[in-house]
Amino acid sequence: MENITKQKIIDSAITLFNTKGYSGTSVREISKMAKTNVSNISYYFMNKAGLQEYLITSFFDSYLNVLEEGYQQLKTMAPKECMVMTVKLLMQYHKEHRHLARFVYREITLDTVLVREVMSTYLTKEKFYWKAFLEEGKRQKELQAISIPMTIVHLKSMISMPFLQAQYLAEVWHYMPYEQNAMEQYNKMIIEWLEQSVFASPSYHQPLAL
Amino acid sequence: MENITKQKIIDSAITLFNTKGYSGTSVREISKMAKTNVSNISYYFMNKAGLQEYLITSFFDSYLNVLEEGYQQLKTMAPKECMVMTVKLLMQYHKEHRHLARFVYREITLDTVLVREVMSTYLTKEKFYWKAFLEEGKRQKELQAISIPMTIVHLKSMISMPFLQAQYLAEVWHYMPYEQNAMEQYNKMIIEWLEQSVFASPSYHQPLAL
Numbered sequence: 001m002e003n004i005t006k007q008k009i010i011d012s013a014i015t016l017f018n019t020k021g022y023s024g025t026s027v028r029e030i031s032k033m034a035k036t037n038v039s040n041i042s043y044y045f046m047n048k049a050g051l052q053e054y055l056i057t058s059f060f061d062s063y064l065n066v067l068e069e070g071y072q073q074l075k076t077m078a079p080k081e082c083m084v085m086t087v088k089l090l091m092q093y094h095k096e097h098r099h100l101a102r103f104v105y106r107e108i109t110l111d112t113v114l115v116r117e118v119m120s121t122y123l124t125k126e127k128f129y130w131k132a133f134l135e136e137g138k139r140q141k142e143l144q145a146i147s148i149p150m151t152i153v154h155l156k157s158m159i160s161m162p163f164l165q166a167q168y169l170a171e172v173w174h175y176m177p178y179e180q181n182a183m184e185q186y187n188k189m190i191i192e193w194l195e196q197s198v199f200a201s202p203s204y205h206q207p208l209a210l
Numbered sequence: 211m212e213n214i215t216k217q218k219i220i221d222s223a224i225t226l227f228n229t230k231g232y233s234g235t236s237v238r239e240i241s242k243m244a245k246t247n248v249s250n251i252s253y254y255f256m257n258k259a260g261l262q263e264y265l266i267t268s269f270f271d272s273y274l275n276v277l278e279e280g281y282q283q284l285k286t287m288a289p290k291e292c293m294v295m296t297v298k299l300l301m302q303y304h305k306e307h308r309h310l311a312r313f314v315y316r317e318i319t320l321d322t323v324l325v326r327e328v329m330s331t332y333l334t335k336e337k338f339y340w341k342a343f344l345e346e347g348k349r350q351k352e353l354q355a356i357s358i359p360m361t362i363v364h365l366k367s368m369i370s371m372p373f374l375q376a377q378y379l380a381e382v383w384h385y386m387p388y389e390q391n392a393m394e395q396y397n398k399m400i401i402e403w404l405e406q407s408v409f410a411s412p413s414y415h416q417p418l419a420l
Contacts, residue, residue, distance in 0.1 A: 019321045024233030102319060109316045109374055111229045119381040127382055149383050150399045157371035161363060164319055164374075171329040172337055173359050189360045197407055 006044050008034040013051050014099045022052060022107060052107070053114060059097065059104045060122035066090050067129040079137035080199040084191050086133070087159070091187050094163050098178055101163035127152065137199060144200050151198055158190050216254050218244040223261050224309045232262060232317060262317065263324060269307065269314045270332035276300050277339040289347035290409040294401050296343070297369070301397050304373050308388055311373035337362065347409060354410050361408055368400050 012033035016025040027048050031038045045051040070086030077085070094101045108115050108123075130152045137143040162169055162177035169175040175182050222243035226235040237258050241248045255261040280296030287295070304311045318325050318333075340362045347353040372379055372387035379385040385392050405411070 021231060021233040021320060023231040023235075106316055106319045109312060109377065110231060111377055115377065116381065119378060123378060123382050147395070147399070149385070150395065153371060153379065153383065153385075153396075154368065154399060154403075157367040157375075158364065161367035165367075167319065167321055167325065168329060168333060169363065171326065172333050173363065175359070175363075185357070185360065186363075189357070189364060193364075193407065197403065 005034070005036050005040055008036060009041055009044060009051070010055070014055065014103055017052075017103050018099060022048075022103075049114075055100060056104050056107060056114065056118060057122075059100055060118065060126075062093060062097075063090070064122060064125055064129075066093050067126060071129050071132055074132065074136055078142070079133055079140060080142060080195065083133045083137070083199075084194060087155070087190055087194065088187060090159060091183065091190075094159065095178060095183055098163050098166065101160075102166055105160050105164040130155065134198075142199050144198060146198060155190070155194075158193070162186055215244070215246050215250055218246060219251055219254060219261070220265070224265065224313055227262075227313050228309060232258075232313075259324075265310060266314050266317060266324065266328060267332075269310055270328065272303060272307075273300070274332060274335055274339075276303050277336060281339050281342055284342065284346055288352070289343055289350060290352060290405065293343040293347070293409075294404060297365070297400055297404065298397060300369060301393065301400075304369070305388060305393055308373050308376060311370075312376055315370050315374040340365065344408075352409050354408060356408060365400070365404075368403070372396055 009030060013025070013030050016029055016033060020029075025048075027038055027041050030048075030051075031041055034040075041047075041051065045054055066089050067086060070082055070089065073082050073085065108118055131148060134143060134148045134151060138148075162175075162183075166177055169177060175186075177183060177186070219240060223235070223240050226239055226243060230239075235258075237248055237251050240258075240261075241251055244250075251257075251261065255264055276299050277296060280292055280299065283292045283295065318328055341358060344353065344358045344361060348358075372385075372393075376387055379387060385396075387393060387396070
């Protein structure tokens with residue numbers, strides 16, 4: 001019962017934050033939409049800032065868990081396959097939490113103390129994981145001559161796009177990132193880019209036998 | 211004198227919107243930072259919503275002007291060169307208005323009436339221009355076997371990344387999108403992607419003479 005109330009508060013907050021913005025939404029509105037008492041919000045999250053922090057940190061906790069799992073596979077899998085698998089799992093995670101993802105990605109573009117903390121903890125750790133994949137690829141001579149930082153930035157822009165800009169994709173392109181087909185097409189694009197522009201294809205290593 | 215006041219209001223609003231969010235900023239705070247009277251904000255922009263609309267529409271008006279200029283060049287230039295040139299000009303425009311760009315890109319992720327209007331006018335027109343470049347490339351058989359919508363989405367994610375996620379880039383990668391060197395490195399990445407993954411290289415057309 002308790003968890004149902006907590007989840008209702010979370011869902012209502014995400015919906016309102018995505019339509020009226022974080023600072024444009026009041027605790028009263030959240031409690032009204034969640035059909036619960038304001039005191040329940042205080043009980044679970046202290047206040048609106050606590051709710052925001054909870055949403056952002058729980059998003060990145062699970063996000064990093066996906067990366068950590070992929071990273072562990074590096075011991076037994078080829079870096080390219082490992083990275084492709086991790087990207088697919090990460091896209092699945094985003095798809096399952098697409099409204100939360102949109103809120104979190106928007107909030108971290110603000111210049112606040114909370115955002116600075118997210119940068120120096122979660123996003124610095126994320127950087128470590130992506131670098132590990134690519135550096136292992138480099139060590140195994142499977143990487144194109146690319147800049148690792150630029151490649152990670154490029155990858156991150158592709159991962160966040162369908163969720164942060166969900167409305168643009170829906171209204172201008174009639175593309176729905178929660179639909180399985182659309183998502184598969186999008187994943188295919190990222191994976192082709194990884195296979196063709198980041199990792200070297202086998203033929204890259206073998207000079208043509210003329 | 212009038213224009214100085216108007217510009218001060220605009221600059222203060224962008225700064226505050228990027229630190230406290232749009233709805234977390236009051237007209238009073240804007241007027242205080244701009245060292246002007248609240249009545250001046252009313253005079254130029256009616257209210258905070260008017261100011262927001264002004265910022266978003268003036269950003270996209272100039273944005274579309276850059277695309278329109280590039281589009282006109284399609285008559286005399288090859289589609290690839292024309293698209294590369296337009297991307298460079300667009301990145302320059304973003305760099306010159308990086309704080310405004312960050313605000314606008316964040317706001318258009320909200321689900322509001324204004325945002326829906328932006329989608330159906332500015333962003334639909336933008337889609338028309340990018341499609342024109344790529345379809346002309348296809349007609350001239352200079353395009354790889356790619357999905358045009360996916361390619362535009364991919365391009366847009368790369369264009370907006372350094373401005374929307376400026377703070378992430380600065381704090382996690384020490385990359386400053388307003389520095390000429392950093393910007394050139396980033397542009398190089400987009401252009402290489404366009405040249406290698408979107409447009410076909412000349413060798414793609416000519417089978418090897420064995």
